[in-house]
Amino acid sequence: MVDETTDASVIARSRHDPESFSVIFDRYYGAIHRYVAARLGTAAADDVAAETFLAAFDQRDRYDPAWPQARAWLYGIATNLIGRHRRDEIRLYRAMSRSAGREEEAGHADRVADRVSAERLSPELARGLTALAKGDRDALLLVSCAQLSYAEVAHALGIPAGTVGSRINRARRKLRTALGPTAEEAVNHE
Incomplete structure (x- = not known):
């Protein structure tokens, strides 16, 4: 049976019934895990995704019910x-830029996930992402990897929607320059 209540009502209820927060976990864990894995790799994804929900649970009293x-x-x-793991993210992008297609000494599941990530992220794009400012990279990846709208990115990052547009435009421009003529297709994928 699908729970038809809004996330805001579930979070409000979880203030008095902490176990009800598991609905939020069940709804979003997979998507958050995929996003973290795309940014930090599979090794860190389990921990960071779990930390995300622990932090959300701890901060549920501050959730804005207007959303x-x-x-x-x-x-x-x-x-x-992920920002706290920025060095890991940069290291992952650098490794992808150097070793696209190369098999690593890891378990089968990790090799498959890394191969899927590497296929989506060319070495040139990985280098370009490494060179972006953190705020520009965050905004771009929330739109491209997490499929958030500009308004959702603004809410997620706590910045004005206009700033999101500026950051994404700046990131795309820098990536186009870094990638050359073939960049248009890769950078404009939303």
């Missing part, structure tokens, strides 16, 4: 946690 869906809020928390 019926918790999606942007959760991606914002995940993005902030």
Whole structure:
């Protein structure tokens, strides 16, 4: 049976019934985990995704009920946690740029996930993402990987929607320059 209540009502209820927060976890864990894995790799995804929901649970009293869906809020928390692992993210992009297609000494599941990530992220794009400012990279990846709207990205990052547009335009421009003539197709994929 599908729970038809809004995320905001579930979070409000979880203030008095903490176990009800599991509905939020069940709804969003997979998507948050995929987003974190795309940014940090599979090795860190389990921990950071779990930290995201722990932080969300701890901060549920501050959730803005004007947002019926918790999606942007959760991606914002995940993005902030990824920021703490920025060196890992940069290291992953650098490794992808150097070793696209190369098999690694890892378990089968990790090799498959890394191969899927590497196929989506060319070495040139990985280098371009490494060169972006953190705020520009966060905004671009929330739109391209998490499929958030500009308004949701603004909510997730706590910035004005106009700033989101500026950051994404700046990131795209820098990536086009870094990637050359073939960049148009890769950078404009939303």
